[in-house]
Amino acid sequence: MSHTKVLPLLDPAEGQGAPCCPPVTERPMTSEEAERAARMFKALGDPVRLRLFSAVASHEGGEACVCDISDVGVSQPTVSHHLKKLKEAGLLTSERRGTWVYYRVQPSVLAAMGRLLAGAPAGA
Amino acid sequence: MSHTKVLPLLDPAEGQGAPCCPPVTERPMTSEEAERAARMFKALGDPVRLRLFSAVASHEGGEACVCDISDVGVSQPTVSHHLKKLKEAGLLTSERRGTWVYYRVQPSVLAAMGRLLAGAPAGA
Numbered sequence: 001m002s003h004t005k006v007l008p009l010l011d012p013a014e015g016q017g018a019p020c021c022p023p024v025t026e027r028p029m030t031s032e033e034a035e036r037a038a039r040m041f042k043a044l045g046d047p048v049r050l051r052l053f054s055a056v057a058s059h060e061g062g063e064a065c066v067c068d069i070s071d072v073g074v075s076q077p078t079v080s081h082h083l084k085k086l087k088e089a090g091l092l093t094s095e096r097r098g099t100w101v102y103y104r105v106q107p108s109v110l111a112a113m114g115r116l117l118a119g120a121p122a123g124a
Numbered sequence: 125m126s127h128t129k130v131l132p133l134l135d136p137a138e139g140q141g142a143p144c145c146p147p148v149t150e151r152p153m154t155s156e157e158a159e160r161a162a163r164m165f166k167a168l169g170d171p172v173r174l175r176l177f178s179a180v181a182s183h184e185g186g187e188a189c190v191c192d193i194s195d196v197g198v199s200q201p202t203v204s205h206h207l208k209k210l211k212e213a214g215l216l217t218s219e220r221r222g223t224w225v226y227y228r229v230q231p232s233v234l235a236a237m238g239r240l241l242a243g244a245p246a247g248a
Contacts, residue, residue, distance in 0.1 A: 024181040035171045050162045
């Protein structure tokens with residue numbers, strides 16, 4: 001199931017660099033665009049998950065494993081659960097190395113979401 | 125109740141221009157920052173609500189009433205309900221003029237959320 005949701009904010013037809021949606025100030029989103037973007041916002045709509053996301057995003061080297069994140073006040077299985085949810089939403093990628101799974105933020109997705117909210121000056 | 129939540133992403137101590145949170149790539153968010161920002165992301169985590177938000181944000185003059193938004197495929201009471209939720213989350217402000225309530229995006233909040241996701245180069 002989760003593998004079908006890997007990069008929902010990117011248009012697969014246009015490749016990795018292309019965000020799905022124009023800035024919200026530009027024009028109303030289509031139903032399909034809203035479905036994709038809402039999935040990501042929903043994933044960030046939980047305080048613990050958002051803290052974990054920022055913990056990964058700001059970690060040295062841009063990646064972190066569960067073993068690196070222990071100061072959010074929830075158990076390691078809960079951390080793992082939330083990181084999986086972020087991955088299913090397309091916000092993180094993961095790679096197993098030895099005992100641990102390392103999570104990394106999708107920079108293009110982050111940029112696309114930021115652009116969607118911040119508005120773009122021109123050329124969009 | 126709803127009036128206590130008007131600008132959760134802005135620090136009231138620092139005034140309207142100051143976003144609550146640093147870019148997620150800068151450092152892990154505190155529990156309090158995450159609470160505030162997650163409330164907004166959660167509000168955008170529903171496809172219909174996100175479409176309505178973009179409909180208001182992109183409407184002529186930067187504001188819209190329920191009467192302006194009729195092409196999202198939901199009833200007017202449902203539109204009103206969602207706009208109220210967006211207002212409670214601090215993403216929209218509203219003003220009654222005659223028969224209609226007009227909604228407007230909080231540009232500073234939008235910019236703060238965009239910055240939180242997009243990352244800031246320096247001076248943050």
